[in-house]
Amino acid sequence: MAMAASRCFLLLLLLLLSPLLEPGAGEEEQEAVLAMAARLPRPAAVSFREGYTQLFGDSNLALHGHGKRVRISLDERTGAGFASQDAYLHGFFSASIKLPADYAAGVVVAFYMSNGDVYEKTHDELDFEFLGNIKGREWRVQTNVYGNGSTSVGREERYGLWFDPTEDFHRYAILWSHDRIVFYIDETPIREVQRTKSMGVQFPSKPMSLYATIWDGSSWATSGGRYKVNYKYAPFVAEFSELMLHGCTIDTLTHAPMCAPDIASIHNAVAMSGRQRSAMERFRTKYMTYGYCYDRLRYPTPLSECNVGPEAELFLPTGEARSMDRHGRARRHRRGPADSAF
Numbered sequence: 001m002a003m004a005a006s007r008c009f010l011l012l013l014l015l016l017l018s019p020l021l022e023p024g025a026g027e028e029e030q031e032a033v034l035a036m037a038a039r040l041p042r043p044a045a046v047s048f049r050e051g052y053t054q055l056f057g058d059s060n061l062a063l064h065g066h067g068k069r070v071r072i073s074l075d076e077r078t079g080a081g082f083a084s085q086d087a088y089l090h091g092f093f094s095a096s097i098k099l100p101a102d103y104a105a106g107v108v109v110a111f112y113m114s115n116g117d118v119y120e121k122t123h124d125e126l127d128f129e130f131l132g133n134i135k136g137r138e139w140r141v142q143t144n145v146y147g148n149g150s151t152s153v154g155r156e157e158r159y160g161l162w163f164d165p166t167e168d169f170h171r172y173a174i175l176w177s178h179d180r181i182v183f184y185i186d187e188t189p190i191r192e193v194q195r196t197k198s199m200g201v202q203f204p205s206k207p208m209s210l211y212a213t214i215w216d217g218s219s220w221a222t223s224g225g226r227y228k229v230n231y232k233y234a235p236f237v238a239e240f241s242e243l244m245l246h247g248c249t250i251d252t253l254t255h256a257p258m259c260a261p262d263i264a265s266i267h268n269a270v271a272m273s274g275r276q277r278s279a280m281e282r283f284r285t286k287y288m289t290y291g292y293c294y295d296r297l298r299y300p301t302p303l304s305e306c307n308v309g310p311e312a313e314l315f316l317p318t319g320e321a322r323s324m325d326r327h328g329r330a331r332r333h334r335r336g337p338a339d340s341a342f
């Protein structure tokens with residue numbers, strides 16, 4: 001069932017995009033491809049039952065809108081989470097997410113890809129982690145990349161946001177191709193990781209599933225664990241809609257990719273245009289609060305993929321952004337790398 005549905009919209013995607021994938025497609029065409037990938041028609045979103053399965057949290061996971069929207073919540077008893085039924089090797093994955101309103105210190109909402117269930121010691125992971133804060137309106141977003149179980153090598157970046165993520169839905173997307181990873185918020189690319197030779201398998205390269213969870217991160221999420229979850233404000237509810245999986249599905253037995261080569265080439269062809277790169281640079285200049293590439297305490301020599309350009313001037317040797325007030329509200333609660341226990 002899930003398979004049929006995902007094949008069906010992969011085919012639809014291919015049909016939509018194939019005219020744009022002629023060899024020699026210029027920047028505009030590529031941008032059009034990305035715009036299309038980022039704004040796939042709503043019908044292509046899969047319902048929960050078609051594409052996902054509940055992981056934990058019994059009644060703290062609830063379906064709405066004919067199974068197209070999922071609410072997961074955290075209360076004194078439990079958090080909740082779900083995962084994609086299939087595993088994928090590369091693709092474009094997104095969800096529109098509305099975060100818990102009001103006081104949410106210590107609450108973590110995660111939207112991520114992982115294969116930790118299959119490769120215990122050598123897992124790969126791509127994360128969006130939303131770290132609740134002492135004031136309900138000051139969520140911080142973290143992205144992270146792990147490859148081959150190298151959790152000692154964190155590649156965290158953190159950002160403030162220009163909008164209130166608890167007020168409305170915003171789209172968070174991960175593009176994962178064989179040589180690059182791009183994280184998007186709405187239509188803006190916020191981070192690009194290009195595979196380098198020396199990254200080797202620290203660039204995620206094994207099939208992963210998609211996950212969404214909400215859990216108690218009291219011990220580390222907010223100011224290094226200073227602010228615990230206060231269950232007086234429970235339940236904390238995160239709502240997911242427009243769940244999109246267009247990746248290359250993996251056969252669960254053979255682990256062989258089951259998609260047409262053309263599908264993979266769609267994801268590989270999504271190069272970043274000059275305009276998008278500028279948008280990314282603007283975002284990072286304004287909203288990035290921490291970058292592992294600049295953290296000389298952890299990495300006296302930057303990791304190989306760190307292409308330390310002019311952006312470096314914005315950061316202290318702790319990896320934190322230099323300016324306290326470059327973006328007022330997001331800057332008020334500063335956090336160092338020690339905040340993350342990963």
Ligand SMILES: *[C@@H]1O[C@H](CO)[C@@H](O)[C@H](O)[C@H]1NC(C)=O
Nearest residue numbers: 121122148149150200201202
């Ligand atoms: C991946 O990690 C495992 C366990 O640490 C290690 O044995 C293996 O050599 C690594 N693979 C590569 C290709 O580096």
